[in-house]
Amino acid sequence: xxxxxxxxxxxxxxxxxxxxxxxxxxxxxxxxxxxxxxxxxxxxxxxxxxxxxxxxxxxxxxxxxxxxxxxxxxxxxxxxxxxxxxxxxxxxxxxxxxxxxxxxxxx
Amino acid sequence: xxxxxxxxxxxxxxxxxxxxxxxxxxxxxxxxxxxxxxxxxxxxxxxxxxxxxxxxxxxxxxxxxxxxxxxxxxxxxxxxxxxxxxxxxxxxxxxxxxxxxxxxxxxxxxxxxxxxxx
Numbered sequence: 001x002x003x004x005x006x007x008x009x010x011x012x013x014x015x016x017x018x019x020x021x022x023x024x025x026x027x028x029x030x031x032x033x034x035x036x037x038x039x040x041x042x043x044x045x046x047x048x049x050x051x052x053x054x055x056x057x058x059x060x061x062x063x064x065x066x067x068x069x070x071x072x073x074x075x076x077x078x079x080x081x082x083x084x085x086x087x088x089x090x091x092x093x094x095x096x097x098x099x100x101x102x103x104x105x106x107x
Numbered sequence: 108x109x110x111x112x113x114x115x116x117x118x119x120x121x122x123x124x125x126x127x128x129x130x131x132x133x134x135x136x137x138x139x140x141x142x143x144x145x146x147x148x149x150x151x152x153x154x155x156x157x158x159x160x161x162x163x164x165x166x167x168x169x170x171x172x173x174x175x176x177x178x179x180x181x182x183x184x185x186x187x188x189x190x191x192x193x194x195x196x197x198x199x200x201x202x203x204x205x206x207x208x209x210x211x212x213x214x215x216x217x218x219x220x221x222x223x224x225x
Contacts (some may be wrong), residue, residue: 001168055211098150
């Protein structure tokens with residue numbers, strides 16, 4: 001199975017900060033990577049697919065980059081609604097795997 | 108698009124449970140589907156995948172041989188038969204639609220809670 005490693009596991013930031021989350025794959029997954037946002041008690045929401053494509057309706061302050069084994073999710077200016085947990089997920093293999101998650105907390 | 112899971116319950120170790128996911132607002136028969144679970148306070152874990160036709164199926168190693176995924180096109184429903192349940196299967200179970208264009212899991216249900224405990 002392809003292992004996905006996210007860092008950091010927790011991130012403390014303030015409104016307006018630029019935030020970057022990293023996701024590394026144990027082998028090359030080309031650009032077959034998605035990012036999800038999850039709020040407490042809610043289902044995950046797709047933010048980014050194919051590493052850098054923004055899902056319809058997702059604010060443009062979210063962006064993704066990378067290919068191969070290293071990927072990043074960037075929030076250009078953190079908003080109050082963005083304090084959540086973020087997960088990366090590879091779909092290079094049908095045996096889908098998720099990263100461990102990054103919780104973005106208020107500083 | 109709406110996905111509504113049901114069937115979650117408290118069950119004893121070794122027991123069985125069948126989860127359902129009712130789909131509406133899209134052509135269910137045109138999309139592959141997945142089950143994803145989340146143990147309390149933990150991250151997301153993919154469980155199983157079923158293709159549009161139902162002929163291609165995959166399972167995570169942690170559930171292989173114990174869980175069975177299936178779908179009913181006429182009822183626009185996805186199912187997960189869970190046997191030989193263990194404490195480690197305790198989680199919220201989500202059904203999620205595969206976008207079909209190599210674009211991730213684009214719609215998720217609200218989840219149903221399965222608790223395995225004596």
